[in-house]
Amino acid sequence: MGAEFLLTYINKIEEDVEPDFDAIRNAVNMRDEFVDSDECSYEKEEILNCVQSLEAAWNGKLRDASKIKVYGKETLFSGGMSHGDVPTQTYQDISTLLYFPEILEVGNLT
Numbered sequence: 001m002g003a004e005f006l007l008t009y010i011n012k013i014e015e016d017v018e019p020d021f022d023a024i025r026n027a028v029n030m031r032d033e034f035v036d037s038d039e040c041s042y043e044k045e046e047i048l049n050c051v052q053s054l055e056a057a058w059n060g061k062l063r064d065a066s067k068i069k070v071y072g073k074e075t076l077f078s079g080g081m082s083h084g085d086v087p088t089q090t091y092q093d094i095s096t097l098l099y100f101p102e103i104l105e106v107g108n109l110t
Contacts, residue, residue: 006087007079008094010054010109015073017108021055024107036099047100050093054109057090064088 012019028051034042057065058076065078065088078094080087086095097104104110 003081003083006082009077011073011075013108020107027103027106050096053093065090
């Protein structure tokens with residue numbers, strides 16, 4: 001069984017507007033339930049921790065993610081080699097948040 005390369009990303013919707021992580025946290029706090037498309041439930045605290053991780057990664061404070069411009073938009077990538085587990089914690093956090101695009105969109109991320 002070989003390893004697979006896994007990659008996830010998140011980018012800004014409007015290039016001239018910085019991500020608003022406070023707006024994202026407020027959107028999380030206004031919801032009571034977080035169930036993804038696979039019907040997995042998440043606690044509010046788990047989602048808030050993912051937002052905190054995303055903010056740290058976006059601001060260059062984590063080593064397991066990197067930002068580059070793709071088609072003129074700042075894009076944050078995280079990933080790596082996997083033998084069945086997640087390659088990085090930031091990969092997992094971004095992947096979790098991508099299940100809830102309406103939360104990310106209020107903060108100019110998609």
